[in-house]
Amino acid sequence: MSEQIDFTIEELDILTEISNIGMGKAGSALAEALGCLVYLNVPEIMLVKSSGLKELSDELIKNLEDINIVRQAFSGDLTGEAIILLGKAAYSIKDLLGYEPSETLNQARQKELLLDMSNSITSACLQGIARQLSLDTSLSPPNMVCFEQPAKMFYRLLFGNNKPNWDQSLLVRVKFHLKNREFWSDMFIFFSQKSLGKIKQSVKSLGES
Amino acid sequence: MPYSVLIVDDSAFSRRMLKKAFPEKWEVDITEATNGNEALVALTSRKFDIMFLDLTMPELDGFGVLEVLKNRQDIHCKIFVVTADIQPKAKQLCKELGASAFLPKPLDKEILQKNLKQHGLL
Numbered sequence: 001m002s003e004q005i006d007f008t009i010e011e012l013d014i015l016t017e018i019s020n021i022g023m024g025k026a027g028s029a030l031a032e033a034l035g036c037l038v039y040l041n042v043p044e045i046m047l048v049k050s051s052g053l054k055e056l057s058d059e060l061i062k063n064l065e066d067i068n069i070v071r072q073a074f075s076g077d078l079t080g081e082a083i084i085l086l087g088k089a090a091y092s093i094k095d096l097l098g099y100e101p102s103e104t105l106n107q108a109r110q111k112e113l114l115l116d117m118s119n120s121i122t123s124a125c126l127q128g129i130a131r132q133l134s135l136d137t138s139l140s141p142p143n144m145v146c147f148e149q150p151a152k153m154f155y156r157l158l159f160g161n162n163k164p165n166w167d168q169s170l171l172v173r174v175k176f177h178l179k180n181r182e183f184w185s186d187m188f189i190f191f192s193q194k195s196l197g198k199i200k201q202s203v204k205s206l207g208e209s
Numbered sequence: 210m211p212y213s214v215l216i217v218d219d220s221a222f223s224r225r226m227l228k229k230a231f232p233e234k235w236e237v238d239i240t241e242a243t244n245g246n247e248a249l250v251a252l253t254s255r256k257f258d259i260m261f262l263d264l265t266m267p268e269l270d271g272f273g274v275l276e277v278l279k280n281r282q283d284i285h286c287k288i289f290v291v292t293a294d295i296q297p298k299a300k301q302l303c304k305e306l307g308a309s310a311f312l313p314k315p316l317d318k319e320i321l322q323k324n325l326k327q328h329g330l331l
Contacts, residue, residue, distance in 0.1 A: 010222070017220040017293075020265060021314050024293030037298040040265050042219065132315070207222070 004168055005047075005196040011203045012045050015172075018203075019043040022128030023174040026187075029124040030176060033117065034096040041175040048171045048190070050164045057155040060188075061085075064151035070118035071158070072142040074126055077135035078199070080169065080192040082126065083158065084118040088148055089182040107147070115142045121187065125174060129189075133202040166193045211236040212330060213256065217248040217274070218263040218291070223314070227261055227291060230318045235331060245269025249277060257286040259330055262308075264292040264299065275306035287328050291316060 007015065023043050031038045048056060061067070066088040073081045091110045095101045105113070119142045130137045146157050170191040177184040191199060214237045218224050224241055231237065240257070242248040244266045252260070264271035271290060278284055289310040290303045300311040310324040325331035 013220055014222045017223045017314075020220070020223075021293040023265075024295050024314070028295045031296040031298060037296060037302065040294055042265050042267050 003197075005193075005200055007047065007170075007200065007203070010207055011200065014203050014206055015045050015170075015199075016043055018129055018132040018206075019045060019125075019172045019174065021132055022125040022172075025128035026121040026125035026174065027176060029120045030117065030185075033120060034093060034178070036096060036178060039177050039179060044171075044173040046171050046173075048169045050167055050169075053159070053164060054155055057158075060186075061151040061154045066148045067151045067154070068114050068147055069145040069149075069154070069157060070115060070142050071145045072118065072122050073140045074137045075140070076130075076137040078126070078130055078133075078137035078191060078195050080190045080195060082122045083145075083188045083190070084122060084142075085154075085186040085188075086114055086118070087182060087184045090114055090117070090185070093178070093181055093183045111144050111147055114147075115144060117185075118142050121176070121185065122189075125187065126189065129172070132206075133199060135195075135198055135202060168193050168196070170196055170199065211238045212258045213237075214239045215242065215248065215251055215257045215260040215286070216240070217242045217245070217260060217266070217271070219243050219266045220263075223263065227316060230316050230321050232318075232322050232325070232331060235325070245271065245274040245277075248274055252278070252284050252286070259287045259289060259328075261289050261291050264290060264294045264303075272302065272306070275303060275308060279307050287330065289324065 020043055023040055027038045027040045068086040068090060070084040071081060091105060091113050094105060123139055126137060172189040174187050216224050216227055216239060240251055242251050246269045262271045262274060287309045288307060289312055290308045291312045291314060293314045295313045303311050309328055312320060
């Protein structure tokens, strides 16, 4: 078992603020694509053990119905994966992306839209976080895990019947929504155990500066 | 006489970084609040020359504070929004709601100084 890392309350506060800045960049990227104001929630930071992940997943999706899931890995000083949940009607904002409201998009085009949006917000958020920590990371292409599936399938679709192959992860959760539109996005960034030592070192330096 | 300053941000680290960015010889008397509700309590209990206001906060966020203050004729202070939310529409909305300045995080000392001078606070 790898060494478990703990973060102090002050370090978690610093991480929340860093994630806030990353989230701001992601919100700005989404707003630029949609041409409207995107509402941001306070990011949530928590250390997660793999043994508790199923319970956490069930809690996270308990009020959701059908969802779309995009998955995107990243590597470098920061390694892990981002999992983006988008509401069933995410592509209902196609008019904000330049399509006619009456225009019908086939499934392939709908998926492409969701992948593009996910990539845009994940990339902006992660690079914003990496820059604050003075660490590097690069993203793999996004991958559609599921399209309009019941939310209760969330854990099984991501991990199958197995536990993840890590003991501990740092989870950053950021949420976006639009006013008076059905669009919402819930992003979970899991930083791998391998990254935690470097993250802690960077955060410690920031706290001492 | 020192300027009376209210800092509103849920992050202790962020409040500390802001204070570090204040000009060296700027004489200030600082009060801190961790969310919009605490900020409104502070604003109704004494007069402040300037409020530094974060947007993304629990309970009552920065937009909520600005909306309340727009309807309060009895509370006057310069409002500098200091935020990670850098969307142009967020900036526009803050200005419409009465913010004097909109400063992106991480805060640049020189931009802060320039804005303080522009508003006669330095």
